[in-house]
Amino acid sequence: MSTVNAKDVQRLFLQAVLSRGVLSGKLAQALWAKAKDAVMAVDNNLDISHSGTREEWEAFVIKVNQALDPLDLEFRHLQEETTGREMYAIVNRKGDEVAQMATDYTPTEIAFFKALVDQIMSAPRESFSLSSLAALREVSVLKKSNMTKTQAEVVLSSFVAKGWLQKSKRGRYSLSTRALLELQPYLKSTFPDEVIECVICFEIMTKGIACTGPNCQVRMHYHCFTKYTARNRKCPTCNCDWPGNDPHTMTPVGESAARDGDDGRRRIRKSVENSDDEEEEDEQADEPSQPRTQQSRKNKTKAAQTQSMDVDEDESEGEESDTPAKTQGTRRSSRRG
Amino acid sequence: MARATTRSQKPRASQSQPQPSQTQRSQKNRAHEEEEDEDDDQEDQDEDEERNMDVDDDEDGDQNGKNELDRAAYALVRLAMFTEHKRTPLRRDEISKKVLGSNTRAFPRVFASAQGILRNTLGMELVELRSRAELDRDAAGPGGTQNQDDLEEARKATGVRKKAAAAGSKTYILRSILHERLIEEAALTHDEILEEEAADALSDDDDDDESGGITAYGSIISWSSADHVGALGVLYVILALILVSGRVMGDQDLRATLKTLRIPATGTIAFAPTATHRTLSLDQYLSLLVKQGFLDHRQARKAGTRGKRARVQAADDDGQTTYEWRWGARAHSEVGEKAVGAFVAEFMVQEESLPGGEGGEEDAGAEGAAAGRAKASKRKADAASRLEKMAKGIERAAGGQLADVM
Numbered sequence: 001m002s003t004v005n006a007k008d009v010q011r012l013f014l015q016a017v018l019s020r021g022v023l024s025g026k027l028a029q030a031l032w033a034k035a036k037d038a039v040m041a042v043d044n045n046l047d048i049s050h051s052g053t054r055e056e057w058e059a060f061v062i063k064v065n066q067a068l069d070p071l072d073l074e075f076r077h078l079q080e081e082t083t084g085r086e087m088y089a090i091v092n093r094k095g096d097e098v099a100q101m102a103t104d105y106t107p108t109e110i111a112f113f114k115a116l117v118d119q120i121m122s123a124p125r126e127s128f129s130l131s132s133l134a135a136l137r138e139v140s141v142l143k144k145s146n147m148t149k150t151q152a153e154v155v156l157s158s159f160v161a162k163g164w165l166q167k168s169k170r171g172r173y174s175l176s177t178r179a180l181l182e183l184q185p186y187l188k189s190t191f192p193d194e195v196i197e198c199v200i201c202f203e204i205m206t207k208g209i210a211c212t213g214p215n216c217q218v219r220m221h222y223h224c225f226t227k228y229t230a231r232n233r234k235c236p237t238c239n240c241d242w243p244g245n246d247p248h249t250m251t252p253v254g255e256s257a258a259r260d261g262d263d264g265r266r267r268i269r270k271s272v273e274n275s276d277d278e279e280e281e282d283e284q285a286d287e288p289s290q291p292r293t294q295q296s297r298k299n300k301t302k303a304a305q306t307q308s309m310d311v312d313e314d315e316s317e318g319e320e321s322d323t324p325a326k327t328q329g330t331r332r333s334s335r336r337g
Numbered sequence: 338m339a340r341a342t343t344r345s346q347k348p349r350a351s352q353s354q355p356q357p358s359q360t361q362r363s364q365k366n367r368a369h370e371e372e373e374d375e376d377d378d379q380e381d382q383d384e385d386e387e388r389n390m391d392v393d394d395d396e397d398g399d400q401n402g403k404n405e406l407d408r409a410a411y412a413l414v415r416l417a418m419f420t421e422h423k424r425t426p427l428r429r430d431e432i433s434k435k436v437l438g439s440n441t442r443a444f445p446r447v448f449a450s451a452q453g454i455l456r457n458t459l460g461m462e463l464v465e466l467r468s469r470a471e472l473d474r475d476a477a478g479p480g481g482t483q484n485q486d487d488l489e490e491a492r493k494a495t496g497v498r499k500k501a502a503a504a505g506s507k508t509y510i511l512r513s514i515l516h517e518r519l520i521e522e523a524a525l526t527h528d529e530i531l532e533e534e535a536a537d538a539l540s541d542d543d544d545d546d547e548s549g550g551i552t553a554y555g556s557i558i559s560w561s562s563a564d565h566v567g568a569l570g571v572l573y574v575i576l577a578l579i580l581v582s583g584r585v586m587g588d589q590d591l592r593a594t595l596k597t598l599r600i601p602a603t604g605t606i607a608f609a610p611t612a613t614h615r616t617l618s619l620d621q622y623l624s625l626l627v628k629q630g631f632l633d634h635r636q637a638r639k640a641g642t643r644g645k646r647a648r649v650q651a652a653d654d655d656g657q658t659t660y661e662w663r664w665g666a667r668a669h670s671e672v673g674e675k676a677v678g679a680f681v682a683e684f685m686v687q688e689e690s691l692p693g694g695e696g697g698e699e700d701a702g703a704e705g706a707a708a709g710r711a712k713a714s715k716r717k718a719d720a721a722s723r724l725e726k727m728a729k730g731i732e733r734a735a736g737g738q739l740a741d742v743m
Binding site: 003004007008011012014015016018019020021023024026027030031033034035037038039041042067068070071072073094104105106109151154155157158160161162 | 422458518611
């Protein structure tokens, strides 16, 4: 307690980040600058330089990570899928017994969250989102749970407030940047068929665009698409012509791909061991119009999707069965090009 | 943090405790080569591993003990961080179970090493909470055989063995060791931070219906997002009430006082949207505070059996049974009586000098603005001495000198 020194900048910075969960790169850098000021305010004799350059920041992040590394924690960043903003969080790299207690959620609440992630990841047509009604329905499916729907609503908003889930204006839940940052290994190992990656930045993707070409696997984040189309007008893989740099003209990935009937019934995920064929059969028996393994999705629905997109939008406008009624404008804007 | 990742790897560490080498291996998901060697070595040493641990430390050449010590120390740091996140105290037996495995004797060294990491990297440290017996002893003041008897009774009543009580509570919390002025700086509002926080909040949440959520204050450490400041305020008021009631407050007294502060028995405490409950009833909140160690709730000493504590179980059906509230160990170690005393003093003095405030008799008829200003400056001069007087009064009300954080 007696004195402060230059190392306190990093300690204070870490405490500041830990108090927040997830934060933008800009805020993180502001905190870093202010942590320096604070240390100097306590001890006038200390002179800690701060240029605020990108290089200096990156060097600082490396230093922070050197300190966190033996703890199996990492100060990691990812671009927010909707805005392209850089978001930072201290994430746990190790899924051990100790980490099970890293949250103040109860086992039931964690099971609820996992069920939601499951439904979000297996949503048809790569919509990677779930209506609020379907989200609440997951509670009743939980084993050994006496969580009421009212409670579940509060828990859901806690997931949103803590930055684990995102809730759109349309009332649909999707994975937040924090969830993507922290759960990436889990998502990749649990949903190997569902997880898609952006062909530009190679990061996991749940919101963005798909190539309009038939059978084309190309997926891009909005911000990656904007960057790419600034110089190119053709798909990098199938070489088909793209209409332009407006993401709305592309096949959507994420919420905009969702139709209102999608969450009409619960999707039951088969264990990973099951072959895709088996799964496909089951699924098609249930919902013939919504095959959901990746291959089948791509083969059959892509062509149809491109035409049906606009129709799709108009359709859903009228029959907001399970999403809170919103104006037509919000539907469009929720795409955030 | 990574809640869901943990499930896929469930049948791990917990099952393999008797065999340290297995525990160790299974906990390492990313197998480092140099540690691989260590595993092999250790396999041979399983039988007399306890003895080896001791020997290892003496031999400079052997890396085994050192690596194992480091691994356990880092695991303890993680455990401490995650437990603190829930605001529950970390128990020593939890450390033994989850970090040490069969090496329970290594505790002092692992603990010391973990403290070093915590201090150096995070600017925090583990603090052992006072046991109830220790707190009682402190409260009883210096000397007196009578107090010693009380202590004995207290031990019996709480079921704490004599030895354990003497050795401390064996529960720990994390506490910041940053310079107090640095912590003050970290709580101030900075426009640059406020701006970025506002920008973050804007696009972070698409749903403006129920976002609202957490207010950002532009401070370096975001108290408002890390804690439930509203509920915390209620806690500090309760702590203050108990303190100025002579460090003990009867259950009825506390509830009656809270009622006058508009928290009736049926009242609720509001939480931030990050919580999994919007509100808690007063009773639920009080028992949460007991669980977290902020408050201590126990049976009051009966007038008839002076100096003795009635048995908790037996007296339950007795209508006479009354309960009383004290500070819990966490309050002593996290906040401290001095800080709460200062909080009360500042609040009271401020209240007095507010125009129209209850104690502000001199500004009852605030005439001209100039006269008001003159009074204001005079009040300012008085404030310091008032504060001092108030602090003394609080100390008297508490029944003795206020303790700093323990």
